[in-house]
Amino acid sequence: MTQMADAVHPTSHAAVPHGDAHAHGHHPNLEHHFDSLTQQFDAGKLGMWLFLATEVLLFGGLFCAYAIFRRNHPEVFMYAHQFLDTTWGAINTVVLLVSSFTMAWAVTASQRGQRHLTSILLALTFLGGVGFMVIKAVEYSHKFHDGLMWGVHYDPAKHEHGHGHNGAHGAAATAAHGAADHAAPADHGTAGAAATAAPAASTHPEATTSVHAPETSGQPAATGAEAADLPPERAPLEPSQVALAPAGPAGLHTGGHDLHGPRPDNVHWFFGVYFTMTGLHGLHVLAGMAVIGWLFVRSVRGDFSADYFTPVDLGGLYWHLVDLIWIFLFPLLYLIH
Amino acid sequence: MSSLNPAAAGPLVGAPAADNYLTHSRGFWSWAATLDHKRIGVMYLAGIFTMFLVGGLFAVLLRSVLLTPDAAAGGVKTIVDANMYNRFFTLHGAVMVFIVIIPGIPAALGNFVLPLMLGAKDVAFPRLNLCSFYLWLIGTAMALASLYWGGVDTGWTFYTPYSTKVGSSGAFGGVVPVVAGAFVLGFSSIFTGLNFIVTIHKLRPPGMTWFRMPLFLWGTYATAVIQVLATPVLGITLLLLLAERLLGIGFFDSELGGDPVLFQHFFWFYSHPAVYIMILPAMGVMSELISVFSHKHIFGYKFIAFSSVAIAILGFLVWGHHMFTSGQSELLGVIFSAITFSIAIPSAVKMFNWLTTLYKGSIDFKAPMCYALSFMWIFGIGGLTGLFLGMMGLDQHLHDTYFVVAHFHYVMAGTIFVFFGAIHYWWPKMTGRMYDEGAAVLASLLMFIGFNMTFFIQFLMGTRGMPRRYYAYRPEFQFHHIVSTMGSYVMLAAVLLLIYVLIKSLRSGRPAPANPWGAGSMEWQCASPPPHDNFKTPPPVVDAYDYESLEWDERVGGYVHRGRRGGPAATH
The missing domain is CATH 1.20.120.80 (Cytochrome c oxidase, subunit III, four-helix bundle)
Structure with missing residues (x-):
């Protein structure tokens, strides 16, 4: 270049001699502290490269x-x-x-x-x-x-059930999952009690089916009863979601069984x-x-x-x-x- | 050389040159919209010095609070409560680091003298330079505005989760304006560094080769490289911190599976090199001061030049020594510890070269030299105690104690000594006035005594277990704290005396000759104060450390080149 x-x-x-930038007839774009347009161009170029760095x-x-x-x-x-x-x-x-x-x-x-x-x-x-x-x-x-957002705003309910983009269904599922996702960590007593009552592994079959059912059937059928059923079943999973030191690929979310496979922890990352x-x-x-x-x-x-x-x-x-x-x-x- | 030596026309009467950079144009906008690197430097200096006083005021307040242990231990805390104390030490740190020391020598004094030393008319990008200054102003305003939103109490390091969770008023709090302000200040710093690199590469006049550059320029160059390469990482770190706090992004939030220690890595990846952004320009100034006031050629020029570059490179590889207790792997700790030790080598190269420059020199105890010698003492202690902290085992004991506080003040606040020395050194060039040497030397001595009183005893406190940043403490530390606080009052007195000296100089100082100290570098070849365009024609490039060709001229009240004395060259 x-x-x-x-x-x-x-x-x-050649027209602008050294140290005489103020002489008449220099290029209008030549700034006073440069000796020549070439020097000015080179300085600009180096500056831009540094900025790109x-x-x-x-x-x-x-x-x-x-x-x-x-x-x-x-x-x-x-x-x-x-x-x-x-x-x-x-x-x-x-x-x-x-x-x-x-x-x-x-x-x-x-x-x-x-x-x-x-x-x-x-x-x-x-x-x-x-x-x-x-x-x-x-x-x-x-x-x-x-x-599909970051950190606290990540809401799996919307995409795991929402592929049909059905407004009513989406809203119901969101409400249910929202309750589970956000209330459980805060309400520690409840979550802990649920965990001891039902120490289900993350591959709890009932959880899989019950959450999966609406997805496979393709029907916007999340009734109030189903939505109400969700929190206790999901509750045991919550501690892994809020683990201080996330322990690798353990704790796949059964709730995430859909076209994309099981949902791991911390997808929001x-x-x-x-x-x-x-x-x-x-x-x-x-x-x-x-x-x-x-x-x-x-x-x-x-x-x-x-x-x-x-x-x-x-x-x-x-x-x-x-x-x-x-x-x-x-x-x-x-x-x- | 005409018009370059106005005072020569008649000693001590010297009306400053008819047209210098100060008188070139008048009015508010001639300053606010100036593209002249000298005026920008002066504005920086005024701003930074003002903020130094603000940061210093916070420090004196802190020290005063610490005079008594706390109510439970029989003392009474009356000045501020614990929360306010936290805000004060946070703001003291943030102001001093980001607003005062980092831009201090490069942006204020570097801006003024770098093109002059180089023999250039200006920096490469004058508009960008002005932009840097305004970014500095905006960043500073944002940092201070945080007080309005309840202040920041995280410490200047903004560690997560304090900085993302805690705050006096919700998600916004005082953290957001301070962090955003630091982001803006970072860009100010980047643009200054970028400008200096390009200036040094592209605007050196013919004859000014790399190894003829005064060592201050090597120091500034190494600094600028760090500014350009490290500061963007701080930028993204602070952006992520803001995203964490405002949007809940979860990178550093363990509740969301994030990693708070990741923040520490990001932060120190910048902030350790930032220590060298603070100290390398100071070391550059040191090389000038020691040589000029010993009237002796600098010893080991190339070693000093390359040691700056070595420090700049090694400085990138030691950030983990801030995190020995944060849970990094032992292997990582060992590596960081080893590199930390190795960085002592280039630092010691500089110290020994300054010492050997002093050896058999004709030492002149002017105020700048007093500050320079103070720095050698202070940096010697600061550097050696850094080795203590670089030892993984010992650091377990000393981490987050007053030992650390004392160490980094001996290093970072030590650069303030050089900053003051540099202000006195270039003061005649900037203002065209001499200052009262006796009072200035007295101020420097007071400063030195006050500094050591304040901080040396903190090493003792630290080894005995006094943790840093604590509002209340055990009564057995009260004696140490009282001594330390008294020292800070001595420093306050020294700073007030210094301000008096400078103001008096502005009002009634003797007009300065072009070269009052007998220095060889180019800025002393143009008038004091310099004309608007610096050099009508680039002066001949000479060895900046050759003092043989200079001699004192009584009529000028300064030094002139041999052979020009009394001749036509010196008198008009």
């Missing part, structure tokens, strides 16, 4: 968290990733890759001084960002609807990781779109030329990083085997 910059504006470099480290913390949770509890990831929609994820990957392509093309166009083409390509890149965010919004709203990683990435996409929008305005205004295209180049670098992070997120979250 350095050589390219030199090649692109050798004249301006900080971004990688920012996400690095999350990748670390991902690695630790996945290493310690692979079953959570094996189970939970099935709820992500690989098709939408793949489409989004393509959308971002194409936008990266248009961005790279825009950089080249701006280096050649093709102002009109640069503007069009920047607009296309921006649209790529819009498309990505819209698809992300669709995915998020499905997750919210199905209770996966969605915590999913939402923090994709959420932070989404914020970066928005920031990138703001940058590209600004570049578009400047490009239309005619700020860039073959002599001065630094902002397009640096904005492009940032957009590629945003793309690159998604390239890592997609397989790590969607394509687990």
Whole structure:
């Protein structure tokens, strides 16, 4: 890139002698503390690379968290990733890759001084960002609807029975499970008593059938009686859910027997990781779109030329990083085997 | 060289140069929207010094509370109750670490002198530099705003689950603004570091090679690398903490199967390197002060330069020594312990190089030198007690006692000595005024005595089992606490005297010559205060530690280059 910059504006470099940046006739985009446009371009480029390094480290913390949770509890990831929609994820990957392509093309166009083409390509890149965010919004709203959320907001009832998206059924099941999930840990006395009364292993057959029945029958048949039956049967399972030191793959939730297999403990971790990683990435996409929008305005205004295209180049670098992070997120979250 | 030496026209009358960075433009916005690294540095300095006083006030309050054990043991606590005490020590720590010491030397003094030392016109990204300053202001405001929401009582380390569960007013509490403020301050720090790296790489004038750079720049460079590589991890850690508290994400919450110790790993992965963000620039300043005030070439330039880089690298690999008692594996502990010991080597390299620089030097006990020598004593103790704590077995006993408190004050608060030394050293350059040397030296001595009174006895308390952060204590510790508190009052007096010295200098100080100390680095080659553009033409690059070519010129009241004396070069 350095050589390219030199090649692109050798004249301006020669025209501005050392230490005389205030001489008349220097390039309007040359700031006073640089000796030449090349020096300015190189400084900007190094600065952007360093900034990208900080971004990688920012996400690095999350990748670390991902690695630790996945290493310690692979079953959570094996189970939970099935709820992500690989098709939408793949489409989004393509959308971002194409936008990266248009961005790279825009950089080249701006280096050649093709102002009109640069503007069009920047607009296309921006649209790529819009498309990505819209698809992300669709995915998020499905997750919210199905209770596939992080930490305290994770609600298995919504997705284990809610595949038919039947409003009435979903509400009843939610109420029942909500009572079990949230009341039991707080109401320790009750849960403990239930546990001693019925020390059922996690593979309690009755629990399996009774919870499973509505699912297999496909009927929205969660009557009040069934819902009332659920809490005592689920109660013995609660202590494992609130265990201080989660003990590996023990304690599979029979309640989770559906298309996706038995539900392990702490599935919410996966969605915590999913939402923090994709959420932070989404914020970066928005920031990138703001940058590209600004570049578009400047490009239309005619700020860039073959002599001065630094902002397009640096904005492009940032957009590629945003793309690159998604390239890592997609397989790590969607394509687990 | 014209206009670079205004005071030369007539000694001691010197109206400052007609156009310097202070007089270049006037009005509020000429400062608030300035892109001049010197003005930004001065604004940083004013802000950071003010916050130092705030943090110091909290400390004096804390020490005063600790004068008596508590009501049960016969004493009476009258100043604040236990909850308020917790908030004070938390805010004292957070303010001093994130707002004062981390940005102290790099952002305030580094901003001012780095481009000057390099022979550059400004830092690489002046707008980003101003942005850093405003981020600092915003972060500081957020941290102080926490008092409005009931304060923070987690300690500056924000350990989970305190920081996610406990709070005076619900999910929000004071924790959220402080943690968010620390996040913002982190970005301020990142942008400063990024700016300095690019400046040093790209804006060195011809002739200024890496090994001609003054050692302060090596220290700043190593610091900047840590700022850029470690601070983002703090950023994500604090974001996760906020997500935990506000959204219940469960990463660090054992009730949801999360791991509170994971937070400690994340936190110390940044916060141990952060200790080197604090100390490396101080060590850089030390190399300048020791050499200049010994009037002797720095000993072992390359060793000092590379030891900064070595500390920066090793600093990333020792975070686990904060967690010997947190339940990490023994093997991990041994590794962390071993690397912790090895980091003493580059630190000792610096100490011995300073010592050998002093050896047979012509030592000049000016105030900056007094602060520098104080730091050698203080850092010697702070560094060696760090080895105690790096021993896994001994740390079981000393962990979270006053021994730790004393240790990290000897290291981190020791850098405040260098900060003060650096303020005095560059004060003539920044303001164009000299200060009262006698009073300044007195302040530095008081500071040194007060500091050691306050903290040395805390080593004793700690080994005898006095835990840190406690409001009430057993009566047998009262004597220690009283001595410690008296020491803090001495320090308070020293700081007040220092403020008096600086204000008096601003009001009626003798105009400063371009080079009052006989220093060789480039910032002393431009006028005091420097002109807006620093250098009309880049001055010739010389050995920053060559004092042979400088000589005292009575008419200027400062040092000039041999051969320029009395000649036309020195007089206009």
